[in-house]
Amino acid sequence: MIKIAIADDHAIIRAGLAQIISETPDMRVVAEARSGDEAQDIILDAEWDVFILDISMPGKNVLDLIRIAKKQLPNRALLVLSSYPEEQYALRMLRAGADAYLTKADAPEKLIAAIRNISEGGKLTNPELTKKLFAEHITNPDYPPHHTLTDREFQVFCAISIGKRINDIAEEMALSSKTISTYRIRLLKKLKATTNADIVEYAMEFGLLD
Missing domain, CATH: 1.10.10.10 (Winged helix-like DNA-binding domain superfamily/Winged helix DNA-binding domain)
Structure with a gap:
């Protein structure tokens, strides 16, 4: 059984994620957080395998949460869920230690596949996008x-x-x-x-x- 924690400051998003996960027999939601501070408590105190983190919440910043989780629990998986397109934030989140980055526009099937993949030690990224972003960051003087x-x-x-x-x-x-x-x-x-x-x-x- 894959134990999943969810952090998002919007109740409707948490409920939607929990519903999607509940329809998958080998997964269950074990904890929910409404803020970065609550997420930090769950990271340190709860038993979970995959943590789904909203990119923008009140309280503790998601980058700090990623660092804390990877320092204290390096073998557990982190999935950042965002309303922003990949090209805006994905590279920074992945560099910080996130195992996957998805947008809220992605299909539920992609979310479930990502959870399963990273729970087994995999990484879910868009290799071509990551390569492109890194190359532009290094070589393009006009990069944002x-x-x-x-x-x-x-x-x-x-x-x-x-x-x-x-x-x-x-x-x-x-x-x-x-x-x-x-x-x-x-x-x-x-x-x-x-x-x-x-x-x-x-x-x-x-x-x-x-």
């Missing part, structure tokens, strides 16, 4: 600047783009406000931006917001 952000800078970028304040971001990331401000300065420079409004505009331009 947000791909040059470090994971921490990217986390701060995402938080600012949805209107979070420096102090709130610092609390969520368990860092000082001064450190968050430093990340902000760095990412502004990389994006050739000057204000938080510029960050929001950039995120909208590249389809990085829901």
Whole structure:
């Protein structure tokens, strides 16, 4: 039996995933989380084989959750589920340690196949896409600047783009406000931006917001 945990801040998504999984005899949902903080508790305290993580939830950032899970439980599998297309986030999630990246537009059959695959130690990626993204990241000077952000800078970028304040971001990331401000300065420079409004505009331009 494959034991699955689900983290998504939308109840209807959690219910839909649970329904799909319940129709598969050798899989069952053992835990659900509504936020990144609840997901962290489940990662550390519950028995699960595959964790389905929404890419954007309140609380603990998904990149931090991936790092925590892979450090503490390297043999368990992580599937990131996103409303964003692969080209926006897949490479960053896979580099962080996720075993699979699917979009919410993918068919239920693909989700079940992915769960089964990664529970057995496999990886579910689009090899051609990953190869293309990596090559463009290395060789193309016109590649979108947000791909040059470090994971921490990217986390701060995402938080600012949805209107979070420096102090709130610092609390969520368990860092000082001064450190968050430093990340902000760095990412502004990389994006050739000057204000938080510029960050929001950039995120909208590249389809990085829901």
